[in-house]
Amino acid sequence: MKQHKRFAGFCKRNRHILYIVPWIIGFLCFQALPMLYSLLCGFTDFHLFRGITKIGLMQYQRILTDAEVLRAIGITLLYTGLVVPLKILTALFIACLLNRSMKGIRVFRTLYYLPSILGGSIAASILWKALFRDHGFINQILSLLHLPEIAWLAEPNAALWVIILLRVWEFGSPMVLLLAALEQIPTSLIEAARLDGAGAISIFFRIRLPMISPVLFYTTMIQLCAALQEFNAPFVITDGGPRGSTTLISLLLYRSAFTEYQMGYASAMAWVLFLLTTVLVGVFLLTRNRLVFYQEEGGGI
């Protein structure tokens, strides 16, 4: 009887967990258990139609000797290393331009964000393909300027840049965050610095940049994770070509899982990508205290 009462009390105290039960179910069914499943799958030769015949480390050994996969990892890292800084710097530059109180600035903010809402859409990728085709819009502009035309989509060195440019064009999401952070800097701080004789450049590097560094750090990390997983743009614009120069790891993963049905190999690849992401994010987090300025600790500006 007493125990029953205690149990009833326990339930009553914790009854509000009911609010998060839908999330818990979703988390377990569609995130946690699939993760575990994919980890186990990576240690088998699971084929969607042939099932499992062997268990072991062979998929990971295969990755280490598969030149195509290693190259794809290299290209993914190169792509990430180029697109993240370019996108963040563009976003930061535009955010600074738009961080001003004047009439009509909201219209400009809306317009500058517009490319981002088309974001990962297939239509935007197709538009890009049309722009960068032989004799496409970009090449017409180049020849108008008497510059040599570039075979953007056929030249291995150029194709990756087409994808990078598409993603940089969609700088809106980091921009919005950075803009919000810039607006939160108290104007008194800027004015005080100005009275002390600081110029625009030193105000930017000594005050604005440190003040927005937490947001800058956070948004860079998000972009890093997104870039490592890029799929739509290379899939639509180049389909991995020319000569495999835009075959990111996600494309290879898609191919081995859903055109060759090698679920085991694809799972192993997915975990390699996952570990790569974790390591990069981890390294990034370790440098946080050096890179990010926290107001509470810093104190005297």
Place this chain on the structure above:
Amino acid sequence: MKRRRYHVIYGIILLIGAVILLYPLLWLFSSTFRENQAIFTETGLLPSSPTLSGWKAAFSDYGGQINLLSAMANTYAYVLPKVVLTLISVTLTAYGFSRFQFKGKRIWMLLLFSTLFLPQTVLYVPQYVLFERLGWLDSPLYLPLIVPAALAGETVFIITLMQFFRSIPKQFDEAARLDGCNSLQILWHILVPMLRPALISCGVLQLLWSVNDYMGPLLYIKTPSRYPLSIFVKLSMDADSGFQWNRVLAVCCIAMLPQILVYFIAQRTTDSPIATGGIKG
């Protein structure tokens, strides 16, 4: 006076930047009215010999099973319920996490935040196998695309809403409780109206992302008559690459229009619907 002139010059610079940035979209729009040969010879915005053939061809059937309008209808038929269910589940979860105490809350919270950096790529294979075993592949109800979102799968929105909940003083809850409201009534009558701007922005973003989503439909929808817009747009390019570019571009243009429209409407109704957007890609 000097300040005003400075503002005008600044405005002009911003305008030039915006035109450069949006020129690809403007070019896309004008090219849909061009002859196919003209698309790759003209860089201006006015077509030299305007034609509606691209737009007409855009609406024609593709393989007899799907056309642009039915693909669009398919898309919004599952995206709209998805958005509504996302908002409900995400609000309940954020409410639970930010207003109540229960056993294990810290661990669940930690797990919630860790999913923010969980790459979707890792989940494709196991989720595909799961949905296949459940018999959800090619489901006429688009279950694989809706159910995970309906169970608050988008962590970003939960975290955003938690921040908004935190900004609402708990005195509102207390007052309503004294008036005899239970916790669900407090949420519905007191907190949801205050959260309206945040909910609109989450809803708009979920709508845009879901319409853009390509990988999901690519994996889980097999029957051509059920194809959503993103698949249809890709197909129309694959079928026409090389010749009917005005048709392809018209399809792209029509596919983009509802999104741009939703964005501008949302921009007018709330202060800043896109502020949440920075959180993801």
